[in-house]
Amino acid sequence: MLFEIICDQFKQKRVEFLPTLNTVLGDDFGSNSIGKSTFLMIIDFVFGGKDYILKSAEIQRHVGKHTIKFCFIFQEKRYYFLRDTEDLEMVSECDESYNVVSKISLSQYCEFLKHNYNIHLPNISFRDIVGRYSRIYGKENLNEKRPLDVVYNEAAGAPINAVLKLFGLFSAISELEDLLKQRETELSAYRNAQRYNFVSSIGKRKYNENLKELTQLVETKDQISKDLDNNLLDIDSEKAEEVIKLKQKLSIAKRKRSKYYSQYVTIENNMKENSPIRSEQFDDLLRFFPDANIRNITEVEKFHYEIRDVLRTELKAKKEELNKLISVSQNEIDTIEESIKKIIQIPNLSKAILTKYSEIQKISEKLESENKAYLTSISLKTSRDDTKARRDQMRKDQLYLLQIEINTKMQEINDYIYSGQKKPPVITFDKNQYKFETIDDTGTGTSYKNMVVYDLSVLELTVLPILIHDSVVLKQIADVAIERILKKYLQSEKQIFISFDKKKAYTVESQKILLDTKVLELSPNGNELFGKSWNDK
Known part of the structure; x- marks a missing residue:
């Protein structure tokens, strides 16, 4: 709980708080500009808010730089802090005399509060919890028709999501939200791949045409397979192309081998004709040509023999070279044929x-x-659509549970305030929109009472640790209802901070509650929060 706030610039330097209802009391004339709303802004500032600085320019202008010191008590242990109005993002941890020990970021400080208030809700910050229920003049959450909104024109769905999170009903939706984002990312990436032609993009008509053509192609392949004794059935196009290339290489290798072998046979035949012609081999020639000069012919033949004898060594070397080339060609042929056999088992x-x-x-x-x-x-696309449908249905189911729970509690509190004589406010949810009203009663007082009833319902049903209601909210409500609302405040086991004035206009019981819970009383003529009013001439 918040135990105290200290500021050297306050007229009342130190304010100590009660564990339940805490009232900032104005005078009986309803005087303005005395600091009631400002002090509630400071309480919000102590709970991690920034509006005290961002939306109170006249304070910064007239008071200047100042320090807000404050203490919390958690499990009987006191924690001391201070915040400087010139440094919104840092909080100082202090000793009991408010000497600075260390500094932490505002987000770390809010996490400290969230932890010590035993708030263990995922996906929601401490400020998104308490900020929506700190209803102070100058903030944007005072629209009595839109009590879930923390600012004007808040993004659609954000107010409802915040309430779902506070009631612990958002996790199931969040899981599907994350899954939906993943599905949408996958679908978007695939469509981009199609757009840039990394992946084919066809419609249903082309898909059906492809199916028909594929059926015909399968029949053609089956026929080829039958013709080849079903040995080609499992060859894909890449392997078939490889076989074609290997066949081309095989044809070239075989032609080379034939060429080398032809040359080899020619040389071998020439080498066999190595004996000279004998004289008796010319007898038949003399029979037809008796005047032939056998001696000259013999000398010519002897010359040819001598030439062959000289070339014999060269022919032998050439024969050996061709033999090697034939062997190389044969090895190449064997290798290619083996490669083909590995791809298919059909040799021809x-x-x-x-x-x-x-x-x-x-x-x-x-x-x-x-x-x-x-x-x-x-x-x-189907996966994305199915996930979206699941998300939408889960959201619908959770909103229905939320609607029942809040409306039941609001009826209970409204019946307490009016002894069951008045219709309660009703909230209805529809996807990312909501409606908040009392059937057949649209009066201003009723609308502000409805907002108080809604806040009290949330306070009782959830881990919301505090409630802040400025007099601008309460003064709109009919006098008959105020006493019961004050009693309801007092029954809470959580801290509630309100500002109030014109106490004598209300019942004796109301006055007693206000005086018993008073932690600070402000009035004009030097008893303002900072000891003076800025609007005096």
Whole structure:
């Protein structure tokens, strides 16, 4: 609980607080500009707010830089702090004499308060909890028709989300919200990939056309497979293309081998003709040409023999070279044929068959890729839509529970205030919108009473640690209801801070409650919060 606030610039330097209702009391004339709302702003400042500085320019102008010292008690231990009006983002931790020991950030300080008030709700900050229920003149949460809104024109859904979080009903929605964001990100990324042609993009009509064409292609492949004893069925287009390339290399290798072998046979035949012609081999020649000069012919033949003998060494070397080339070519042929066998088990596939199969497979893979992209896109969209539907249904269910819980409590409190004689306020939720009203009663006093009833309901139903109601809220409410509202405040086990004036206009019981819970009394002529009023000439 908040135990004390100290400021050297206050007329009453130190204000000590009660564990339940705390009243800042004005005079019986309803005097303005004496500091009631300002002090409530300072309480909000102590609870981590910033509006005391941001929305109270006249205070900063007339008072100047000043320090707000304050103490909390949690589990019987006191914690001392101070905040400087010139440094909104830091809070000083102090000893019991308010000497600064260390400094922490405002967010760390708010986490300290959240922890020590035993608030363990996820996805909601301490300020989003208490700030909405600190209703002080100058803040933007005083619209009696929109009690959930913390500022004017708050983003749609934000007020309702804050209440769902405070009631512990948002986690189930949040999980689906996160999943929905993931699904939307996936779908968006896939559509971007399609837009930039990284992935195929087709419609349902093209998908169905592809299915028909794929059926025809499968039939064609099946026929090819049957013709090849079903050995080509599992060859994809990439492998088929590889086989075609290997067949081309095999053809070249075989031509090279044939060329080398032809040269080898020619040389081998030449080398076999290495003996000179004998004289008796010319007998048949003399029979037809008796005048032939056998001696000259013999000398010419001897010359040819001698030439062959000289070239014999070179032919032998060439023969050995060709033998090696034939061997290399044969090894190349064996290697290529082995590679082909590893891809397919058909040794004599024709290039035409492979080419046809490769083309069919390419077309099939393209169509299958297009259809797969279409089905993936449909699947992602369906998943996104299903998740959204689940999120919307979960939100609807949680809002229904929230609506029942709040309306039940508001009826209970309203019946207490009016002894069951007046209709209670009713809140209804619809997705990101809400309506707050009393059926058949749109009066100003009723509307402000409704806001108080709503706040008290939330205070009782949740871990909301404090409530702040300025006199601008309470003075609009009919006198008959004020006494019961003050009693309801007093029954709370949590701290409530209110400002009030014209106490004598209310019942004796109301006056007693106000005086018993008074922690600070302000009035004009030197008894203002800072000892003076800025509007005096």
